[in-house]
Amino acid sequence: MNEFNLKEGSRKNGIKGLIGGIITFIVIPLILLYVLGYLENIIISNASGDIDKDDMKALFKIADNILIMSLIFGIPAIALKTLGKFYPEGNRARLTFKLLYGMYIAFWLFIITYGGIITVDAGKIAASMAGNSSDYLISGLTIVLDVSGLMIIIILLTLLKNIIPIAEYKGARKEYLERMGDSK
């Protein structure tokens, strides 16, 4: 019995997985991109003359890049999610694709958050916020947000979620094999 055979799966469940994947990895990032673009236009058009608009745009660009990367790297996740849903519970192919999906999501999180280290160059914003002092001039400000420790915990939790498909497989395997035996 080849459990990876496409005949083993359910087209209806596969479509459900595909729709779920498209919503998670395409629709939501696109909505967020639209909202960010909208906010960017409002904030920049209302910004005072001293605030450097190019720097403000650069800040929004970081968030845009995260969402664009989540879109690009989300495509394999959609495929894995679809295949994970396509096969029935207790099937080895379902377990395999669900485990691969869990591992890929951990990788996806690492990639879209730049490993948890995000660098922001905000020199011009800092200069404009500091005002026009004759004593000093701010010529650069770099802020490094290091949430790599937090990302490691979140990635570990994501990997820990792989217990669910393993438990599902264990709980449904016997009944799946019985059903397969009956159908022959």
Place this chain on the structure above:
Amino acid sequence: MGNLTNRPKIIAQISIATISILFAVFLITALLPITDGGIDIKNNSLSDITWEVSGLNLVTSGEIGITSKMPYDITDVGIGISLADDNVKTIIVWDENNTISSNSTKELSLSGKTSIIDAILMIAYYNNDSDIDGISMPIFLEVQGYYLYSMIGIQANLNIDVNLSENGTLSYDSTDPNILMIQTQGVEDGDLISNLNNFYATVNNTDIQMSLTTSGNNISFEIATSNSEGLISELKESAAENEGTITITSYGEEYPLDTSETTSMIKLLDLIYGDV
């Protein structure tokens, strides 16, 4: 088979959901106080740092008070002040590995010093090819801290041009490998420059001599050697013989430069002479 009959799956889902919710609650309770003024910084202005010329040293003093009302300790708190541009950095203050305990205040020291020779060389290197009228000193401020068992950290690096004089120019002559001449012209104001006094100094165990003469608000600084190997080679040789350090003597008083100050001095001379 319906999901409700798969007990192992239900148990795993409930367990993971519980762990995730507990972690989310932990994060929210740990981070929420920051929205309500969880961290307060006192004396955070540049004007709260005092700069003085003392002998052949540029000395900073001051302190910055950080009050944390956060529920967890802030660790690895560091603050640094340097003279720096993209190519070279002379550290004046670097106070690191501080812990600000939950609901407490910590005073971080901003007291430090660097050699005035390094400062002069840095200002010369930084201002020599500037098209803008005036003389400035490049200051690099670094602040860092980690929170929640180092899960979240922030580092901020600020480059500041401190205005030493709004007018005048600075130039140097480095055509002779044995003599470096630095001088300002047309300087009419500027506390730091006007605080400099004439001095004559030598570098121990070398033929290197240096002198600074002031004329109004203008300075003329010369560092020279009669050794045919040139200034940089002689300094490097002297530093190598003294574990990477040199000592400058002026009017009988010794000013030892640590490895960082010595390295910066040599690097600045290398940059000025275009050897790097």
